[in-house]
Amino acid sequence: MKDPIYNDTLIEFNEKILRRKRIHKQRIDDLYKAMPQLKSLHDGINRAGLKLALSSIPGESHKNLENIKNEIASLKDDERSLLQSKGYPEDYLQYKPACKVCMDEGYVEGKRCNCFNSLLIEKYYDQSNLKNILSKENFDTFKMDYYSGDKGPYPVSPKLQMEKILLESIDFVKNFGEESLNLYFFGDPGLGKTFLSHCIAKELLDKGYVVIYQTASEIMDIVRRSKFSSNPEAYQNHPASYLYTCDLLIIDDLGTETLTEFANNELFTLINKRLKDNKKMIISTNLSVNQLEKRYSTRLASRVIGNFHFLEFFGEDIRMKKADIL
Ligand SMILES: [Zn+2]
Structure with a gap:
């Protein structure tokens, strides 16, 4: 498959590693120049290593091998001490x-390896910007002060509810994998759903998981482009396949995408496949359970209802409060 993004990623990945190795070699060369004794120890270790390799042929005396091994160990000790x-x-x-x-x-x-996959996904899904956002929006910068401690018209105070959601989110990260439930964040805009999704994404990316964070519309665009590409055979290996296989898929703004029969079907296929493979998801949306059932096919809604932990965000729009403070 000749995918230009894949090729670019491969080049960037290899260059990055080469650069690292070059810097490492330069550092050692400089050190050897400054400490010639270190270089002769290093050469001695190499010579003894070669001798060991040549002596490891059948018939060689056990004693001789032991001697060479001891010589190497002693040279390495000298190197460390120096x-x-x-x-x-x-x-x-x-x-x-x-x-x-x-x-x-x-x-x-x-x-x-995931280090390569993450770089590919960063490019393919244009997630390079996500890293900047994540440096600002993470569990360390999450502020509970924006949420009111007054119960108001709600079943509990927004602050208490937010504490519960925050704990669930921290648990989700802590137990990430087989055991964790999928999360369904719902409620009006401006209550921190996206912020909290960012917090989770950051923690898991830092742990080396492959995370894709996209809006529902973007996901549908990616699926559409890959399905209707001029080379459908490439689909199996297309980076779009990461939507199905990545460790965590965060579907932001579910409900704002244009709903067609294609989108309804593809969304069901995607969610259903990930559930079957026990791959985790977070959905962030303004849609309540009722609205979810109205908007999507019954089979899609019932898969979501049966397999996600529903967490409702309520209270006053915290974006206004943040703007006041900043
Ligand atoms: Zn790696």
Whole structure:
């Protein structure tokens, strides 16, 4: 499949790793220049390693192998001591990979590692902007002060309700995976649904999960483009397939997309497939349960009702309060 975005991602990924390795090599070269004893220890370790490899053929005496192993261990000890005596950490010479899962190979057990997938998704889904938002909107910056402690016309005070939702969201992150429930955030605009979805996305992205955050309209556009692309065979490997396979799919603004038979069907297929595969979702919407049932097919509404934890946001629009404070 010749997908320009995929190719660009691959080039960027490889360049990033190469750059990291080059910087690491430069750092070591500089150090060897400044400390020639370190370089001769390093050469000694390499020579002994080679000797060990050549001696590992059948018939070689056990004693000889042991001697070489001891020689290497002793040289490594000297290397560590020398580094420490000059104030460097003992692992200073080791390459530190950006991704500890695949050690910057980009693959784990023949599959693309999440570090690569996340970069691809960032490009494909134009999520590069999301990172900026997430630096501002996360659990650390979430403020409960905006929510009123007065019960008013609601069953409980907006503050109490928000505390409950916040705890559920933290639990969702903590138990993310098999056990966690899907979340359905609903209520009027301006009550923090998007903000809280951002908080969850940030935590899980930081943990190395593949997260896609898109509005329902954007998701429908992506599905439509991939289904009606000039090369439908490529669909299987199309980055749109990540909508079905990513660890967490956040569907923002459900209900604002243009509803056609195509959208209704595709949305059902997407949600149903993810539920079957036990892949987690968060839906953020203004639609109450009743409105959900009215807007979508019965089978879609019933899948959502049966498999999501419904959390209602209510109270006064906090965007106004934020504007006052800022
Ligand atoms: Zn990786």
